[in-house]
Amino acid sequence: MTNIEVLRAFYARYITAKGACRDPSVQAAFALVERENYLGPGPWNVYTLAGYISTDTSDPAVLYQDILIGLKTDRGINNGEPSLHARCLDAAAISRGETITHIGSGTGYYTALLAHLTGEAGHVAAYEIDPGLSAHATSNLAHLEHVRVLEESGTHAVLPRSDLIYVSAGATHPLNSWLEALNDGGRLIFPLTPNRGLGGMLLVTRVAANSYAAKFISPAQFIECIGARDDATGESLVSAFKSNTTAAVKSLRLKTPADQSAWFVGADWWLSTSEPA
Template identity: 80%
Template structure:
């Protein structure tokens, strides 16, 4: 019978292959970070389309699958799908020593992966609004001295200047506070999600003052990000994603009128199928 370390190694290979990761460090991170240290004692509740089912075992081997485990089943809040996060972490292009802000850290599993990728020369600030989850994250991440957990909303806090802002809850729009906290070359990755159905993981890269490249990485569905939802925008996004043209997005525009290249128009922002400054990318 395979031991947990062997299963974790295979799990790391699987989720990064499924996520089409190009950076080998993503696989190394998933192989190194022990998921059982962040989900609490078993048995665990597994999310399915028809409700939660119990693992009926406390054997950590069961955790090394590409499935969602409940963190707060009363709220439908789960530890996210590993292969989706693998894809997003790869797209984040994290370099050692970078400063990272994680909003919606839950109990800290993906925060730990972010911390592994930036290394102990980097810094990670993890924001979690739910007190019960924040307490668990603080305990789970205490061994990582370059990580600090903040029990505060990442939509209202004054965020540190960051090379990467990684959001683990669904928003209908990018907040100005997120964009303003990005360093030059900084990336914002967040789930842009409609009121119903699938949205997408949006990567926004600051390439200049008020100039941002943008790309929708993959489909996504997340719990709502409190403080970053607008019902009318969420309703409009339903039709945008239903068009199946999300791959055409190339830039985020602010403080300008939308033109013929508009893929989606929000309040004070829009997504364009042309690159930053109307370049073709």
């Protein structure tokens, strides 16, 4: 193995251990997909709470840490934290040959990981609304014949029927179009995020026609998902997340009156601490 392959293999072991991953295929995917091929030339800008700092080097070895790399630093758009995505990919329980929709693909790194996990028998549709990022993703992913990149909003497009919808931008609510596109047994993973502070990665599983299991996977903070934000809901979510009771959530309910099991009540949807109906 070359030095960079050794570093990538350790990075894969580290972030999947940090993400408490159980599926060995997730570690294998991170060990094989070359992050440097999706981030443009270095030096790169690394996000910190104090602002961005430069790597001051174009050596790709620097990328194999659990760090966020700026894609558009003026807008706070980053290639997200690897250990968080490792945890989410593990929770997604992707099988070979599945159809996946990725909303907010950026320049394609996590799209490539999704494509590796579903394999060439699967299909991945990657939506990216930003023209520049979409162009980079199209180029970066051109070698993967089972991936197509669409310069469209994943909140307004008619989505393909999917086994997994993987959203990489913060929403204040699950969109009906996302839920309706899920096959039976299909999963939706998206950051449910308030107007301020941390939200959480929510895994929603369609267990029957109008029945959805739901659970939070991890705390999360993402750039806003254009077309999936409601200011009043985002404000209400602030206090919900401050309660530190996300572990109690077990199901998503739609267009039914909320009962005493409600953890959070939105418009025509609510999260319940009871099992799916």
